[in-house]
Amino acid sequence: MSLTCPQKPALLIVGHGSTVNADSSTPTYQHAWTLRKKNIFSEVHECFWKEEPNFHQSLNQIEANTVYVVPNFISSGYFTEQVIPRELKLEGPITQHQNQTFYYCDPVGLHESMTEVLLHRAQEVLDSSGEKLQDPQESCLFIFGHGTNLNENSTKIIEHQVEKIRSRNIYGECQFAYMEEPPLVKDWKSLTSKKEVVAVPFFIADGLHSFIDIPVLLGLTEEGIPLQTKNPHLVEGRRLWYANAIGTEPLIADLILAQIKKFNETHRIS
Amino acid sequence: MKPTEFLNLWLHQTPPPWKIGEIKIQPGFTVLHQQDDPNQNSLRSISLENLTELVKSTPAGNFRPLRSSPDLPSGWILTPLSFEDLVLALRILYPSAISHWSAWSQQILQITPYQETAERQTGMYHCTRLLTLEQRQSLTQSVCATECMKKRLWEPADTIETKAQEIPLICAEACNYFIPKAREVVKSMIPKKNP
Ligand code: SF4
Numbered sequence: 012m013s014l015t016c017p018q019k020p021a022l023l024i025v026g027h028g029s030t031v032n033a034d035s036s037t038p039t040y041q042h043a044w045t046l047r048k049k050n051i052f053s054e055v056h057e058c059f060w061k062e063e064p065n066f067h068q069s070l071n072q073i074e075a076n077t078v079y080v081v082p083n084f085i086s087s088g089y090f091t092e093q094v095i096p097r098e099l100k101l102e103g104p105i106t107q108h109q110n111q112t113f114y115y116c117d118p119v120g121l122h123e124s125m126t127e128v129l130l131h132r133a134q135e136v137l138d139s140s141g142e143k144l145q146d147p148q149e150s151c152l153f154i155f156g157h158g159t160n161l162n163e164n165s166t167k168i169i170e171h172q173v174e175k176i177r178s179r180n181i182y183g184e185c186q187f188a189y190m191e192e193p194p195l196v197k198d199w200k201s202l203t204s205k206k207e208v209v210a211v212p213f214f215i216a217d218g219l220h221s222f223i224d225i226p227v228l229l230g231l232t233e234e235g236i237p238l239q240t241k242n243p244h245l246v247e248g249r250r251l252w253y254a255n256a257i258g259t260e261p262l263i264a265d266l267i268l269a270q271i272k273k274f275n276e277t278h279r280i281s
Numbered sequence: 282m283k284p285t286e287f288l289n290l291w292l293h294q295t296p297p298p299w300k301i302g303e304i305k306i307q308p309g310f311t312v313l314h315q316q317d318d319p320n321q322n323s324l325r326s327i328s329l330e331n332l333t334e335l336v337k338s339t340p341a342g343n344f345r346p347l348r349s350s351p352d353l354p355s356g357w358i359l360t361p362l363s364f365e366d367l368v369l370a371l372r373i374l375y376p377s378a379i380s381h382w383s384a385w386s387q388q389i390l391q392i393t394p395y396q397e398t399a400e401r402q403t404g405m406y407h408c409t410r411l412l413t414l415e416q417r418q419s420l421t422q423s424v425c426a427t428e429c430m431k432k433r434l435w436e437p438a439d440t441i442e443t444k445a446q447e448i449p450l451i452c453a454e455a456c457n458y459f460i461p462k463a464r465e466v467v468k469s470m471i472p473k474k475n476p
Contacts, residue, residue, distance in 0.1 A: 030461055033337045033344045040333050056372075061457050063348045064376030067393070071380035072372060074283045094403065 019053035020114075021075035022046060024267065025066070025082045025095055027215065028059030035216045036062050038258045039083045045264035052079075060090070066098035078113045079274070081267045085120030085215050085258065086165040104278060114280070116270040120168055120215075124269055126175045128262045129154065133209045136254035140242040144207050151184040151205040152176060155196050155225055156213045158189025166192075169213050182209070190224060197228040200247065207243075208251045215258035229253065285368050287383035291448075301448040302375050302430055303353045310362040312370050314355035324358040329366060332359065332373050347458045348376055349431045349450050381451040385434075385441075392434045393454035402460060409463040416466050424462050425452070 024046075026039035039057050047055040058069030080099060082091045095101070099113070106113040119125075133152055137144060144150045154176075156169045169187045176185040184203055188196045199208070210229070212221040226238045230246055231253065243250040257263075274280070282290070292299065299306040305315050317324055327335065339345045340354045359370055371379055384390035395417055399410040412420070418437050425433055431452035432439040441449050455463070 028457075030346050030457055031344065044330050044333070059457075062346065063456065064372075065457060067454065068377035068380075071377055071384065072284065074285060098401070 019051070019075065020077035020079055021054040021056065021073050022052040022267070022271075023056045023058060023069060023073060023078055023080045023099075025080060025084075025099075026057060026059045026062075027084070027090070028062030029218070030061050032218055034218050038216050038256075038263065041259070041261070042083065042264040042267060045261065046267060051268070060094065060098075066095070070099060073111070076111055078111060079116060079271050080113055081116045081270050082118040083215060083258070083263070083267070084118040085213055086168045087118055087121060088164045091118050104274070114271075114274055114278070116274040119263055119266045119270060120165075120213075122266045122269050122273065124266055125168075125257075126172055126179075128260050128266060129172060129176065129211055129213075129257060130179075130181065131262055132211050132254050132257055132260050133252075135260075136209060136211075136242060136252045140252060142243055142250075144209075146183075146207075147181060148183040149205060150182050150207040150209065151186055151203040152182040153199060153203075153208060153210040154185070154187050154213050155210055156187065156189050157220065158192035165213070172213075190220065190228065195228075196225055197230075199229060200249070206249050208249060209254070210251065211254045212256045214256040217256045217259055221256040226253065282383065282387060284380040284383040285364075287386065288368065288371075288379050289364060295446055297446070299446050299448070300444075301371065301378060302349060302450055303351060304374060306367065309360060310364070310367045311358065311360035312362065312367065312374075313358045313360075314353060316355045317358070319358060319360075323356065325356055327357045327359060329359070329369055329373065331357075332370060336373060347429055347456070348374065349378075349429050349452075351428075351430050375450060378448065378450050381453055382448050385449075385451050390434070390451070390453055395435055395455050398435075398455040398460070399463070406460055406464055408467045409460055411467045411470075412463045417463070420459070420462055420466060424459055429458075 024039055024043050026036055029035035036059055043055050043057045046052065053075045054073060056069050056073055058064050058066050082095055084091055100108065101113055101115045104115050154169050154173055156165055158166060166189065173185050173187045184205055186202055188194045188199060188202060190196055194202050212225055214221050226232045227234055231240060231244050232238045242252045244253065297308050300315065303315055304312055306312050307319065311319055313319060335354060335357060336348055337345055339352045345352065362370060381390060402409050421433060421437055431450040432441045433452045435454060443449060
């Protein structure tokens, strides 16, 4: 008996993972479960650069003839362009290995619908606080990233998303800021004059950066002390709502499917 | 033969209970820790989704980076599972164990020498290629032999003793737990600069 149903492809979601932090792989597992339950794929696998199953191990486990590979990364760069193709032996968007065909899709963060996911996350942090913005036009939405050459393309994506959100006119302002390059997160109070601010960290998982480093930079807590106040945080007469990392948003599972759909359209796969 | 076909055949040919790592599998299918008795009322019935979380922590609640470390929490039961769900449970508990065992049994398992794994490392792990053979041997003793239940097939290799009702856990390449340890050893050899 085989698990593979010839009509259905397999999905391989590729994450970074960590050897020291359990939260790093959590969103990838969550999205894998969401998609498993939809019964679209014969198998849904997750694999990680720093955790088990690693890239090589996952290849051995997949039995379907058609495999969609979707990187659960917020942008393209060194990992999606070099490490993943090398480790999974991918030769381009379409790779044939013996009797298996691999379709290598773009990372989730690159999909145009990321704008909706960001806006949804911002609205959700407001809703779950039980408080409303007094006037969205008098408010600022911040998208926070890491910056520096950690990933050369992530700042471009953040800036592109900020442009798109600005054009929607939902918030009076939409700004980007980075942990390690200007405009700096720590300067947020001078980057906007708005009294009400919503901030969404553009990271794939909640971890050191989104849980500890950014709250310190925002002045919400001090080094070594976990964030104790709730949304909205009151900072020098302003109200600040700080969301969880964008990668933990359940809608990311839909972006994985959206990347597959886009891949099929681009490569005329029916 | 595909790994799942291989497992299915083995389950038909081998009398239960079946074992792998720290767990046992009973017909039906039921999966639980070898320390636990399925008739114990106190066992917590969990879903496969819960299992994904369970395997990430030690009984003391610490992060468990290595799925094959001998500290899987006990006190839970998965039942009844279809064959497909059993395969998924085994993939969560011991990633790639079935595919490695199936390939090894069919003599098609690819083994990656340490040097090749180290050459693939980037960034801060780039230096792991400098680990000497002696250092590697001592590290496989202190890490693999004490903290992991897998049998290594890359050098220095272990011998795999097959037991009738047990699926062996096989290591075909140095893992992401081993590599940072290799880095620590290499780094400790570099003399520190005087302040
Ligand atoms: S390298 Fe292999 S045997 Fe050693 S700890 Fe990692 S998985 Fe276990």
